[in-house]
Amino acid sequence: MAAALGTLAILAGTAAQASASGPSQTEARQGDPAASPAAYANYLRQSHEEGATDTLTAFQHLTRSEQNKFVGYLHDPALLKTFLDRTTDQGSGISAYSRNSSDSTSLHNGDVTIGQQRSISGLSTTASRPLPRGNHTVSYTTYMKIHGVKIIKLKLWVNFHSNGRDITKANYADAGKKNLSGVISISKGTPKKGLGQWGFCRRGHACTHGHNAVASVVWEGSVGYRGSVWQIDKKQSMTANIYGRLADYSLKNV
Numbered sequence: 001m002a003a004a005l006g007t008l009a010i011l012a013g014t015a016a017q018a019s020a021s022g023p024s025q026t027e028a029r030q031g032d033p034a035a036s037p038a039a040y041a042n043y044l045r046q047s048h049e050e051g052a053t054d055t056l057t058a059f060q061h062l063t064r065s066e067q068n069k070f071v072g073y074l075h076d077p078a079l080l081k082t083f084l085d086r087t088t089d090q091g092s093g094i095s096a097y098s099r100n101s102s103d104s105t106s107l108h109n110g111d112v113t114i115g116q117q118r119s120i121s122g123l124s125t126t127a128s129r130p131l132p133r134g135n136h137t138v139s140y141t142t143y144m145k146i147h148g149v150k151i152i153k154l155k156l157w158v159n160f161h162s163n164g165r166d167i168t169k170a171n172y173a174d175a176g177k178k179n180l181s182g183v184i185s186i187s188k189g190t191p192k193k194g195l196g197q198w199g200f201c202r203r204g205h206a207c208t209h210g211h212n213a214v215a216s217v218v219w220e221g222s223v224g225y226r227g228s229v230w231q232i233d234k235k236q237s238m239t240a241n242i243y244g245r246l247a248d249y250s251l252k253n254v
Helices: 002-012 025-029 037-046 052-060 064-074 077-084
Strands: 101-107 112-120 134-146 149-162 167-179 184-188 192-200 208-225 228-231 234-240 246-253
Touching: 037 052, 037 064, 052 149, 064 134, 077 112, 077 134, 134 234, 134 246, 149 184, 149 208, 149 234, 167 184
Parallel strands: 167 208
Antiparallel strands: 101 112, 112 134, 134 149, 149 167, 167 192, 184 208, 192 208, 208 228, 208 234, 234 246
């Protein structure tokens, strides 16, 4: 009952609490791929998802106690909600002055890590000047690790053209995922790209304006529990400016 209520709490967007104890035998009988450490290891062996073999190796190197906690965390609706509700404010730890930076939050005494990464292709200098003339790609990734093993990753990126002063064209957008949770199904919608406008006027000075590169994608997700399936569709979006910084980012309910 607690797990069912927790799943519903994710879908309703409300806070939920759940223990990290192992799943019940009832869940195992329902074909839960992560019902036990043995079931989860077997799921990884049969998975065609990229990184499944490395994840299996890392999981097998955990102690028996860590493996039991691991599959418990996979069924913790509060953790899934925390990961799936990444918003702009939660990403504020990403540096506004570096074009390549990251931020992470540790939960459950360091057992679980929820992190974010931002990068821009081909550049490692600080973002003190507009991007030079040419095409550039800015990406944003959010992920969840359990005992150091990356379980879920959602990545969105946009490629755009700079004339050295402004973004003149959004060339394309795309997205990628890694999902080895065994408890959530995630499929990618069609990524969208475009140009956004910004303007700033200061008293006594000429107004300035320009464009940002905007990208978004809808992730269609579902959670199955005891023969029932709930949708948890999320829209991931980002806005990159001429400095290669993220002016906005969100992962929220559709």
